[in-house]
Amino acid sequence: MIRESFSEGNSWIHGIDPRLRVTGATAFAVVVAVSYDFRTLTTALLLALCMALSARLDFREVMRRLLAPLIFLLLLWAVLPWSYEGDTLKVWGPLVITRPGVTLCAQISLKTICLMVAFMALVATMTVDTLGHTLNRLWLPDKMVHMLLITYRYLFVIELEYQRLVRAMKIRNFHPKTNLHSYRTYAYLVGMLFVRASERARRVHSAMICRGFNGRFVSLRTFPPNLRNYIFLLGISFSIVVLVTLEWMK
Amino acid sequence: MHISEGVLGAPVLVAGAAVAVACTAVGLKKLELDRVAQAGILSAAFFVASLIHVPVGPSSVHLILNGIVGLLLGWAAFPAILTALVLQAMMFQYGGITTLGVNTVIMALPAVVCYHLCGPFIHKPPRIAVPAAFACGAGSVFLGAILAGASLIFTEGSFLEVAGLIVTAHLPVMAIEGIVTVFCVAFLKKVKPEMLPGYDAAVFAQAKN
16 A cells, blocks of 8 residues: 555654745755755764754664665665776775765765755655645646645545456456566556546546636645744754855865 | 666766756656546556566566556656656655656656557557557667666666666566557457557548447
């Protein structure tokens, strides 16, 4: 099942105004993504870890999410140190490990982990519908917000449909193998998903028309002010100023 | 086909975001109000279908299907794929804020290109339609891998080896996507041909008689 595990928590971070969290996370991510100084990156990593701690994220869940990017980083560590031109750090037989290669790998690894942890702590801790209403307040076009929310709404419906089709395939003793028959079966499964999605969309659209849909997105969600918002705003602005200073003021 | 956060340099990230914003704006502009629900729910189906793992020998790959999304949605593939990527970021943390633009371009631009190149041939007789569908499925993955590789190389010239590895790793995926797209298009042509581009009800009625 598809689950939004981080959004279910109930911590200090979960209570902050989502608009602030989205803008804060974006500003943080932009600054970190363009930084190369190790002082900046380690500070950012510490900040990200603090955010993860105060959002009380499940440590094992965080590690599981980091697995895929870690594999990519491993690939970089396997290729870049010897393929990068530059002064030599170490010689292992025919392989020459260069200093800039190792530096670049370390920078990328720090950035990747830092950006992902911060995203998990600040943005993944809200549900997608909250994100939709938030982005609407942050001037995302109505159509885009509609699409995001409709997709989110019907994601779980389509997933159930998918599971039903897979169950039917299993009952007919379908065992996936590397052959044309399997690929054809999967292609028909995908095709059926699209057909059913399209049929459902027709009905959904009719229902929307019945309720007076005219393309305007009316968000009834309120984001009440609270003290935490100001503390967070202060904290994240201060962190970004510190990061920018560390990176660009030598 | 994701590039993780923190790998790409600022110019590539900015360029990716700019192209993604511009093309998504075009996609939204071309998406009539009647088709918003259609695009949203197809985007959900695309998200679910991309969770399907098909076996390749001892291992397995997951479907990407951006070629079919292109055929079904045309320019609206941009907002649809952007939506799917936002959901993937929210639920599985594949990708993130700064790479959202680049990743959208990597997947959606090939979809739109294949829609324009292969779309007109889908309703032709099988000897034309089958190669066109294969080209659409395989080509959109190939173009995507090339774009991913290019964004790495433009970040740092020495990413050449890694970029090469990525394109090579996608070769079997290309073949599988091509085959799956051929069958999927054949299925849709039988079951619901009006979903595919260039469908003309009058021509079909004539052909049937």
